[in-house]
Amino acid sequence: MNVSVDNLSLALVFGLVLVAISISQKEKLGLTKDIFMAVVRTVLQLIFVGYILKFIFQASNMFLSLTMVLIILYNASVQANKRNPNSKKSLLHPFLALLASTGLTLTILILSGAIQFIPSQVIPISGMLASNAMTAIGLSYRAMYKSFTDNRQQVLEKLSLGATVKLASQDILREAIKTGMQPTIDSAKTVGLVSLPGMMSGLIFAGVDPVHAIRYQIMVMFMLLSATSLASVIASYVAYQTYFTDKAQLEFE
Template sequence: NAAYNSSKRGKGIPYALWISWFAITVGASITLLILLLTGVLNFTAYQVIPVGGMVISGAMVAIGLCYRQMLSNFELRQQEVEIKLALGSTPKQASKAIVRDVIKTGLQPTVDSAKTLGIVALPGMMTGLILAGMPPLEAVKYQMIVTFMSLSTISIACFITCQLAYRTFFNNRNQLNR
């Protein structure tokens, strides 16, 4: 469902659903696996399911932003890309600035919320844990874990999405599709 929802913003990008599914799966799996193997999280449903849901939903939103920005950038910067291609650039080289901008756009909301964490906004998970009786430092630890997991998952998912999606804007002769 997360892949489907994020791919809806990528209408016009072939294989957007599969790209979204792959990016979310790889991003969430890598970060969850690292935290499970290091012992930060225990392999129990009450820890893995809520944290996994949080990072997957964050990746879904970020991928949707990436798709929207990518479609917009390729439309607005079409001449720039075509000029670079005409001068001998590969599609990857011609798209580099667009891909960089798209990744920044996908990461921006998460990075901004991480900057103000605990200062401007008290996250729901941390507040809930404190109200449930958990020591505040322990609640902060869990919130930091979720924040870093979310940043990691979203970074991986945005990178994979951009690397797979930009190629769909070019044909097999390295020309920009119209």
């Protein structure tokens, strides 16, 4: 089955975006500019990345592939870091969390033979892992900031009674990690019943036996659960320390 998208198809589907813009204008949501910028960035970024990937796939050079993976992780780190309201945030923290979670999951997939160490498989899988881990980290950061803000007095009381920084922050840590993991867990609970994920649908469109496509999708859900859980845990355990001074005093803006 051949699936093609011509310019007319794109133009007609763009009409749906105009509907979203019209709704924003009518309801005075203030999202018109954001939607327009999102459309422009989507088109430009995908065209640019498409040509880059075409070059890398044809060159089949693993150095270029690993460079592309690092670029993906860096951009994901920048976006995750932007979602952290804490003024003492550091770009290095989400980058390390993404590197560890994505790197470990990729390594296991390659060693187990689930994917091959080739650009056409390593780069797309890295993008999927980094995207979901980025979202998890961002949610964890926001939940942590809100919890520290709402429970500031409780944390101070625990510290005054002699609790360590980790003990005083334990409930906040748990809530931040749970918040980061929850979307992926919810997605895993409803996959197949509510949504038919992109990878499985793409394989079926390409003519792959649905049974084989489902097997790949199961692998994808497992690796996403792994990556998001690791990313949430690592990012949260590193980030909570930035809310305290070297003298174990709670301090953040």
